Amino acid sequence: MDDPVADLLIRCAAQDRTAFRALYAATSAKLMGVLLRMLQDRHEAEEALQEVYTRIWLRAQRFDPARGRGMTWVIAVARHLAIDRLRARPIATEEADYEHIPDSTPRAESRLVALGEARRIVDCFGTLEPARAAALRGAYLDGLSYADLANRHSVPLNTMRTWLRRGLMALRDCMDGQR
Amino acid sequence: MSAEDRDIAGEYVLGTLPHADRIAFSARLKTDPALQSLVADWEARLADLNDEYAPAEAPDLLPAIEARLFPKPARRWPLWLGGLIAAAAVMVGALYLPPILSPDAPTVIARLGEPDAALRFEALHDGEALIVQRVAGAAPPSDRAHEAWLIAPGAAPVSLGLIGAEPLRVPYPDPPQGWTLAVSLEPAGGSPVGAPTGPVLAAGEINL
Numbered sequence: 001m002d003d004p005v006a007d008l009l010i011r012c013a014a015q016d017r018t019a020f021r022a023l024y025a026a027t028s029a030k031l032m033g034v035l036l037r038m039l040q041d042r043h044e045a046e047e048a049l050q051e052v053y054t055r056i057w058l059r060a061q062r063f064d065p066a067r068g069r070g071m072t073w074v075i076a077v078a079r080h081l082a083i084d085r086l087r088a089r090p091i092a093t094e095e096a097d098y099e100h101i102p103d104s105t106p107r108a109e110s111r112l113v114a115l116g117e118a119r120r121i122v123d124c125f126g127t128l129e130p131a132r133a134a135a136l137r138g139a140y141l142d143g144l145s146y147a148d149l150a151n152r153h154s155v156p157l158n159t160m161r162t163w164l165r166r167g168l169m170a171l172r173d174c175m176d177g178q179r
Numbered sequence: 180m181s182a183e184d185r186d187i188a189g190e191y192v193l194g195t196l197p198h199a200d201r202i203a204f205s206a207r208l209k210t211d212p213a214l215q216s217l218v219a220d221w222e223a224r225l226a227d228l229n230d231e232y233a234p235a236e237a238p239d240l241l242p243a244i245e246a247r248l249f250p251k252p253a254r255r256w257p258l259w260l261g262g263l264i265a266a267a268a269v270m271v272g273a274l275y276l277p278p279i280l281s282p283d284a285p286t287v288i289a290r291l292g293e294p295d296a297a298l299r300f301e302a303l304h305d306g307e308a309l310i311v312q313r314v315a316g317a318a319p320p321s322d323r324a325h326e327a328w329l330i331a332p333g334a335a336p337v338s339l340g341l342i343g344a345e346p347l348r349v350p351y352p353d354p355p356q357g358w359t360l361a362v363s364l365e366p367a368g369g370s371p372v373g374a375p376t377g378p379v380l381a382a383g384e385i386n387l
Binding site for chain 2: 015017020021024028029030031032033034036037046047049050051053054055057058061064067068069071072073075076079080081083084085087088120121122136137139140141143144145146149161164165168169171172175
């Protein structure tokens with residue numbers, strides 16, 4: 001499958017700096033979007049973006065095109081860095097911040113369906129209870145912790161953990177079943 | 180692979196794994212290919228959610244990032260002069276030297292720790308990679324790790340990786356003069372937050 005980001009990553013692994021510039025041009029807006037949404041702070045997102053590209057360059061050799069697409073890999077680098085930063089924050093800040101997070105779920109979902117992409121995961125989300133699907137999205141897209149999500153949905157922490165673990169299992173069965 | 184690992188890999192990708200579990204899982208992930216493919220499977224399953232991240236214009240941070248990664252050498256010969264010298268060197272080399280000069284023999288570019296310290300590290304460069312190794316002192320206890328960091332002037336440390344029994348080797352064509360290398364004590368598997376969390380055990384400046 002055509003994957004220009006993967007090609008650039010492979011060239012970065014071979015120390016090709018021109019490819020690194022092209023990679024920044026091709027992916028920085030997306031990664032900035034990821035970091036802004038998760039960190040909810042422009043200054044921190046910009047600082048994190050520098051760190052993300054530093055990691056991408058230093059770790060490009062670990063990218064394996066057989067295991068996934070290039071864009072998925074660079075987004076994973078950005079998400080994991082954001083999650084690490086969120087977990088290192090004092091808990092009070094996390095709770096104070098999450099109120100500002102806009103809930104774009106229905107719009108985004110219909111857009112995905114309209115694009116003909118992601119139909120499988122959207123279909124599978126449709127098989128989950130709405131509150132559990134929303135919790136899974138909040139965890140993945142906004143980097144919310146079990147504690148954040150338990151607060152948001154007014155359920156005990158352990159209940160939230162069970163929701164998400166079962167939700168993941170249900171998603172996996174649903175998606176793998178459709179292959 | 181266990182079903183338990185598969186579920187934990189899902190929580191890791193989702194980002195909800197509790198802090199301590201996340202640290203432990205990251206540590207195993209670095210060396211366990213089976214775990215790496217479980218994680219890659221989950222990244223792929225959930226990847227369609229990435230479409231919901233709206234792109235946001237990023238400022239051009241490339242100059243700052245490149246300055247971090249590829250610092251300019253202190254001085255450069257004019258190109259034509261460099262060419263002449265190289266040509267002369269090739270001729271001389273062809274006459275006198277056996278043709279086995281690549282990669283360069285590693286040279287020490289930084290010493291981490293005072294000469295009489297119990298725990299010391301050294302950084303070497305061989306023309307292609309930065310190599311960091313312990314030269315004195317003991318390995319960390321099994322629940323801890325020695326993590327190497329590269330620190331540009333005025334910037335946050337960037338992890339180079341963990342120093343085990345084998346030297347740590349990181350591809351790095353031009354080592355940055357004057358930057359600091361440091362080793363900190365971290366949980367097994369390395370710092371979970373992308374920044375040093377434990378005490379700095381040794382540090383030194385890169386001197387080419």
